Amino acid sequence: MRTFRIAPSILSADFARLGEEVKNVVAAGADIVHFDVMDNHYVPNMTIGPLVCEAIRPHTSAPIDVHLMVTPVDALAASFARAGADIITFHPEASHHIDRTLGLIRDAGCKAGLVFNPATPLSFLDHVMDKVDMILLMSVNPGFGGQKFIPQTLNKVREARRRIDEYTAQHGGEIWLEVDGGIKVDNIAEVAAAGADTFVAGSAIFGQPDYKAVIDAMRAELARVG
Numbered sequence: 700m701r702t703f704r705i706a707p708s709i710l711s712a713d714f715a716r717l718g719e720e721v722k723n724v725v726a727a728g729a730d731i732v733h734f735d736v737m738d739n740h741y742v743p744n745m746t747i748g749p750l751v752c753e754a755i756r757p758h759t760s761a762p763i764d765v766h767l768m769v770t771p772v773d774a775l776a777a778s779f780a781r782a783g784a785d786i787i788t789f790h791p792e793a794s795h796h797i798d799r800t801l802g803l804i805r806d807a808g809c810k811a812g813l814v815f816n817p818a819t820p821l822s823f824l825d826h827v828m829d830k831v832d833m834i835l836l837m838s839v840n841p842g843f844g845g846q847k848f849i850p851q852t853l854n855k856v857r858e859a860r861r862r863i864d865e866y867t868a869q870h871g872g873e874i875w876l877e878v879d880g881g882i883k884v885d886n887i888a889e890v891a892a893a894g895a896d897t898f899v900a901g902s903a904i905f906g907q908p909d910y911k912a913v914i915d916a917m918r919a920e921l922a923r924v925g
């Protein structure tokens with residue numbers, strides 16, 4: 700069976716009890732903590748910064764996956780690396796120097812990745828495949844939790860999977876393919892079948908009282924994909 704990872708987005712958690720929420724969701728079977736950073740500039744919403752990452756870091760040993768929806772990117776990426784992030788992804792349109800930003804994230808000891816909005820072409824990957832550890836495809840327009848999955852994303856997942864397999868067959872290494880937005884128990888299998896291995900889910904998990912029941916149901920769906 701392929702390796703699948705479930706990454707609950709704490710955007711839909713109770714921010715007044717964030718440490719406890721993180722502990723609970725990891726105890727419920729989460730593999731990764733997805734941490735959405737919005738600046739009211741790149742996206743029309745505002746969330747949490749490096750101080751909050753630093754505050755939750757002692758509450759879990761699960762990797763913290765920082766999704767930067769901000770511009771400019773570089774200084775914040777460095778701050779998140781210092782704050783204990785394990786993975787840092789950013790939107791290529793938000794950086795003037797994509798290659799440099801990827802390099803500085805890796806130099807800071809984190810995995811680096813690019814995030815693609817629904818209409819952003821994958822061609823941003825053409826010259827940097829050797830510098831990415833993660834490709835994150837948005838299946839909603841970024842800025843808010845609880846939106847509806849955009850079905851066209853499935854074609855993009857297949858295309859990204861093809862690029863990853865072709866690259867790793869020649870050069871080795873590992874590149875994770877994460878999908879973010881509108882993922883639920885009833886569509887996770889379809890997204891996995893298209894080639895994703897890492898699944899962000901915010902409202903689907905934190906919107907239910909029993910996180911373990913949702914994560915178990917997601918894993919049961921993933922097991923059908925094999």
Ligand code: DX5
Pocket residue numbers: 708710711733735766839840841842843844845846879880881882899900901902903
């Ligand atoms: C949206 C964020 C997502 C969001 C997903 O801009 O990047 O991570 O929290 O939330 P759901 O799973 O509710 O679509």
Ligand code: ZN
Pocket residue numbers: 708733734735766879899
């Ligand atoms: Zn996200």
